[in-house]
Amino acid sequence: MQMKVFDLDTARETLVLIKPIVEEINLKRMELTEAYEKFHEEEDELEKMYLEAHMKELDRLIDSLFRKIEALGGVIKGVDPILVDFLSFYKNRYIWLCWKEDEETIMYWHELNEGFVGRKPISILEEENLW
Template sequence: MSIRYFTLQEANQIIIEIRPLMNDLLARRGKVVRIYKDIRPQIENTSSDFGGPVHTGLVQDFIAIETLIEQIKAYGCEIKNLEAGLIDFLAQINGRDVYLCWRYGEDEIAFFHDLNAGFQGRTPIS
């Protein structure tokens, strides 16, 4: 498998395309987290018979979340932190491998970081 490098323009175009997928993904994730908090005592009580519409809905949401993640990854980007909505695109700046870094809610990619630096190492693209 060959390594794909993105230009800033390519990555920003993909952001436009995956933003609706991220909207759905993060909404479903939030819903699952809220429901889990509500039903956690039932799950932890081994004598409870957990099932019914809540269970069915959760299963459907988990399947949808998995599908959305695969759709996003199919663009060639990497989901680094789902909770924070962090997505990285492999790129080269001045001959150096870096990640173009986008966080859900940002209009476009404006930062990059070294491969091992992570979000804390974000540097503005100038």
């Protein structure tokens, strides 16, 4: 499958679509945690069966929400916290534009072979005026 290549503006526009999906994932995760806790406290077998089915459905839903992010071109690099990278082309090489779920917008990037710890501010790229 061909990966989508983003410039910074397009990645930020796509992030606007991804953020509500991430919020939905987190809501469903909270619901899953509550169902899991209820399941372990519940003694009624019928209620346990219902909770188990509900947890499986939430799991499936969370998985499909992650696939939606990927369909938009985001690459999931972490799930707790949610990290999404966007492939970009800069100075004749590919790099990752990266976003962490509590950040307002894409403010960091790193080389393909670097992970989250290698993140550098986008301002470095902008100062070089190569966008």
